[in-house]
Amino acid sequence: MTIDYMRMFDIARASQESGGRGDAKAILLEGDPGNHKTTMIREWVEGINYTYFPMLLGQVDPMDLSDLWVPNFETGKLQRMSTDIFCNPTLDEGTDGIVIHFDELRDAQPETKAIIKTLISDRMHNGRPIAGNVIFIASSNFADSGCGGTELTQSEMARFIALECPSDPVGWLEYAERVGINFDIRLFIHQFKHFLCSEFDPNSSEFGQPSMRSWSQLSFALDQTTKDEVELRALLAQKYVGKGVGHEFTAFTMLEEALPTDEEIIDDPEGATMPANVSTQYAIIGLMAAWAKRRRLAGVHVEPHESTAIVTYFRRMPEALSVFGIRMITMEHEDVAACKAYSKFKQEVASYENLS
Numbered sequence: 001m002t003i004d005y006m007r008m009f010d011i012a013r014a015s016q017e018s019g020g021r022g023d024a025k026a027i028l029l030e031g032d033p034g035n036h037k038t039t040m041i042r043e044w045v046e047g048i049n050y051t052y053f054p055m056l057l058g059q060v061d062p063m064d065l066s067d068l069w070v071p072n073f074e075t076g077k078l079q080r081m082s083t084d085i086f087c088n089p090t091l092d093e094g095t096d097g098i099v100i101h102f103d104e105l106r107d108a109q110p111e112t113k114a115i116i117k118t119l120i121s122d123r124m125h126n127g128r129p130i131a132g133n134v135i136f137i138a139s140s141n142f143a144d145s146g147c148g149g150t151e152l153t154q155s156e157m158a159r160f161i162a163l164e165c166p167s168d169p170v171g172w173l174e175y176a177e178r179v180g181i182n183f184d185i186r187l188f189i190h191q192f193k194h195f196l197c198s199e200f201d202p203n204s205s206e207f208g209q210p211s212m213r214s215w216s217q218l219s220f221a222l223d224q225t226t227k228d229e230v231e232l233r234a235l236l237a238q239k240y241v242g243k244g245v246g247h248e249f250t251a252f253t254m255l256e257e258a259l260p261t262d263e264e265i266i267d268d269p270e271g272a273t274m275p276a277n278v279s280t281q282y283a284i285i286g287l288m289a290a291w292a293k294r295r296r297l298a299g300v301h302v303e304p305h306e307s308t309a310i311v312t313y314f315r316r317m318p319e320a321l322s323v324f325g326i327r328m329i330t331m332e333h334e335d336v337a338a339c340k341a342y343s344k345f346k347q348e349v350a351s352y353e354n355l356s
Contacts, residue, residue, distance in 0.1 A: 005163065009044045012161055013135050016123070026120045028105065028157075029139040031165030034211030035197065037139040039175065040165065041101055050135065051091045051098040058107035086119065087128045097133030105140040106150055113156055120159045139165075169193035172212050177331060182219040183286040183293075184253045189215065190324065191282050192252075195245050210241040230254075255283040262291040266306050269313035281317050285325035288314075292333035307339035315345065323349060 009027055016024040029037045038054075045052045084090075089098045102108070102116060116136075123130040138160060143151045169189060176186050189196050197211050218240035225233050233253070238246035259280065260272045265288065275281060288310060295302055310329060314322045326345065330337040 003163065003166075005040060006044055006047070008161065008163060009041075009137070010048075012137070013048070016120070016135050017132055024120055024123060024159075025161050026136040026138055026159060028160035028162045029137070029165050030142055030162060031139075032167075032197070032211065033141050034209075034213030035165045035167060036172065036175070036212040037165045038101070038103065039212070041099070041137055041139065043175075045099045045101075048099075049094075049096050050133075051089070051095045052101065053085070053089075053098055054101045054103055056103050057112060058104045086125045086130050086134055089131060089134055097131075097135065099135045099137055102136065102138040103140075105138045106143060106152060107140075113152075117156060117159050167197040167212070169196045172196060172215075176216075176219075177328075179216075181216060182222050183289050184222070184249075185215055185219050186328075187282045187286045188249050188252050191279060192248070195241075195248065210245045214240050252279060252283070255280045259284050259287055262288060265313045266309045269309040270316075272313060274313075274316050278318075278321070281321055281325075285314075285321075285328055288325070289328045289332050292329045292336060295335075296333045302333050302335035304339050307336045308341040310336060311339065311341040311345055319349060 012025050012027045016026065018024070029041065031037050042052055085100070091098055105113070105116075108116070116138075119125060119130065120136050140152075173186060173190060175181075176189075195210055196215065218237060221236045221240065222233060225236070227233075234246070234250040237249045240246070241249065255277075259275075264272045265284075275284070292302065311326060314325045314329075316322075317325065322345075326336075326342070330342070336342060
């Protein structure tokens, strides 16, 4: 069964905003470490235009939630820290409410879990009602992930709608496009989706393991390097996603050495080399997407004849790959979508709008 996670988040939010004591439920998003639980929550928070306020429960003392008096240096008075957060929150400018994210729920002390149960079910804190625009959500690693923490009791789980965070390559690729994850990584995962995540092994001797988080972290690291720093990039891949997957990724990126240049593709789209190997065709997509991105960042237009040449060359690939490649390039430079060859391609290829 396919789960619409954003819709489930909305339903839990509505139950908390209803104001009825005992009616409220909060989402508990569970998954392996690095499975983008926090990313999913933050995207939802941004979508509903709320302030995001994380609480890392492994570092929160129960006293902080039961209510610690702290000085307000603006007013010169003492105030109850958590009561103000829950009952009279300060919002980011322009937002409509606040989502309080209880992260690492299984790492919380028993006293902290008891306070959270009351916050969710009774919508009260120290005798004061929780503000109507305050929403609670929680996340946690699986109990058997080797990251510490304890199983939640039945009473604790009764306050939540527990959902398992999926290892969804298609969803992650859509996210990766939005935030600009490194080209080579996006191409590699698009072809080898099974390398996105591995079953987390807490006993592994390697600190780096493939996960949504580690690929995102590797993307940032690679963006600090240049293409000619081959050995450094290979070492970074091994450190971030593990030796085995790191070697596979490095071998994939090395395919670019055998590719036609962007000049050859634009000058002679019908005659430029078209490798038969699918992995190498993916590498060509990365090559041309990088070319389009450089043009955009430099403020240089892609001329109509250049756009036509790109579409013409990519149409020599298998249809699904050509659709993926042309979509990727048009995302990097909108000029490519302005040529007649692109419009004709969209009309003739029925799968264009539906391909992920």
